[in-house]
Amino acid sequence: MQTLRGTLVDTxxxxxxxxRRDHVICVDACGVISSIAPASxxxxxxxxxxxxxxRHTFLLPPFADLHLHAPQYLNAGSGLDLPLMEWLDAYTYPAEERVDADPALAAKLYTRLAQRLLEAGTGAALFFGTIGVEANLILAKACQDAGVRGYIGKLSMDQSPRSTYGEASPAESLANLHAFLDSMATLTSPLAPHERLVQPVLTPRFVPVCSDALLSSLGALAAERNLMIQSHMCESRDQMAWVHATRGRKDEHVxxxxxxxxxxxxxxxxTSLTPNLVGLIKERGVTVAHCPLSNAYFSDAAFPLREALDAGVKIGLGSDIAGGYALPVQAAMRNAVLVARLREGAKREATFTAAAGAEPAVKDGEGIAEPDECSLRVDWTESLYLATAGGRAALGLPGTFRVSAPFDAQQITLAGDDGPLGLIDFFDLPCEDADDTWWRDAIERWWCVGDDRNRTGMWVQGRRVR
Incomplete structure (x- = not known):
């Protein structure tokens, strides 16, 4: 058993x-929280x-990254000036082919990626992998060894536009998938249940590269084996137009x-979130992985985050490596707030222009109707919820510190005995125990300018992994 005493922060x-200042948290031998109480x-x-x-340190649940293309970490930050389809052809597919063809490269890449995730405070990630079974098992083993909760998606795509990278038929795709599922079971079965940090996820890449027959088979398999599912949906106008032209239906209907x-x-x-789609997503219980950085590069519209939250849609955040170049979920938090503020500014400008009798200079595009009295802003505490509790809920994980939850935590130190850490400068550090007002202000400052230097510890399932 391990016992820690200090400040706990969650959403x-x-x-x-x-x-929760000056609390004592006890963790049992299986890495589960057995008690939480004030020190008094x-x-x-x-x-x-x-x-x-x-002193000046708090525990926070780790971040969850709900959308990360693991093999694309190989080319993160490259070619983002290109349109999406050109970028995929020039960078993405070649990177995935290289990883599938070279197990040594896959091991080097994924070992580094797992360590970088822990450095960034990401304790759980939903990965898009590659087509090949072996490379995805290397990713799973890298996560298990490092202590990252890894949700591993072997890609399914039987209608690939690339002759050298794809699966020839639904039957071949399903055979490869079953081999992957069996191999994942072999990898985790020797471990005690609380030690199993990785699991498989069904991953049809997106509608354009998957036949209806393959998608239906994946749906049946998900129901039969209670598996998670991930994909891309309603990302851009050209993608949605292609689906409608070839399938005669919308993305979500397929x-x-x-x-x-x-x-x-x-x-x-x-990003194209219509009122009807909101209703369908809520009815089906789907979670949206909001990826503000990659949306800015490759989508035609900003995701209407404020409206989706107000409508009760389940949402977490994703880095979308490598469509987004920043691995830390902390960057996604900041970008989510920034994009929402820009949308609010554009709305106010449009309202002002319309009131002056002219055509609006900016139109927000299709989506949920926006009553003039409603703000589109999202604040930092809401983004922190999405990065922790919101994302973890989508993965079936508790998002707060509570009894019977696994002890997953990141330790954030705002300042050391010798002064500030990282980029946060404090000029009025309290000598004694600070009150909630000081803590809230200090946590917001960390949210704005903190970095990896402030992360002085990480635990997953009670195991210290950093």
Whole structure:
């Protein structure tokens, strides 16, 4: 058992920041939280055994990245000036082919990626992998060894536009998938249940590269084996137009017909979020992976985050490596708030222009109707919820510190005994225990300018992994 004493911070609901100062948290041998209590209500013997956190330090649940193309970490930050389809052909598909063809490269790449995730505070990630079985198993092993909760998606795509990278038929795709599922079971079965950090996820890449027959088979398999599902949906106008022209249906209808929209489904992007689509997503229990950085590069519209949250859509954040070049979910938090503020500014300008009798200079595009009195802003505490509790919920993980939850935590130190850490400068650090007002202000400053230097510890399932 391990026992820690210090400040606990989490987000029990959207927009709520909970600060529990001077608490004692106990973790059992299986890495599960057995008790949480104020130090004032803790026995002297337990207090004596507790390890105190450094001053000006707090524990926060780790981030969850709901959309990350693992092989594309090979080319992160490259060629983002190109249009999406050109970028995929020039960078993405070649990177994935290289990883599938070279197990040594896959091991080097994925070992580094797992370590970088922990450095960035990401304790759980939903990965798009490659087509090949072996490379995805290397990714799973790298996550398991490092201590990252890895949700591993072997790509399914039987209608690839690239002759050298794809699967020839639905039957071949399903055979490869079953081989992957069996291999994942072999990898994790020797471990105790609480030690199993990786699991497979059904991953049809997106509608344009998957036949209806393959999608229907994946839907049936997901139901039969209670598997998670991930894909891309309603990302850009040209992609949606292509689907409608070739299938005669919208993206979401193709997925829904194949029974691939479920409470265990995560769909990335969904930037074209109409009222009807909101209703369908909520009815099916789907979670949206909001990827603000890659949306800015490759989508035709900004995801209407404020409206989606107000409508009760389940949402988490994704880095979308390598369509987004920044691996830390902390960057996605900041970008989510930034994009929402820009949308609010554009709306106000359009309202002002319309009131002056002219045509609006900026139109927000298709989507949910926006009553003039409603703000489109999202604040930092809401983005912190999405990065932690919101994303973790989509993966079936608790998003707060509570009894019976696995002890997953990142330790954030705002300042050391010798002064500030990283980029945060404090000129009025309290000598004694600070109150909630100081903590809230300090946490916001970390949210704005903190970096990896402030992350002084990470635990996953009770195991210290950094």
């Amino acid at each position: 029990p609901q959207l927009g709520a920041l909970r600060i 209500a803790t026995t002297p013997a337990l207090l004596a055994s507790a390890t105190p956190l450094p 997925f829904d017909t194949a029974c691939l929209l479920t409470p265990r489904t995560v769909q990335a992007h969904v």
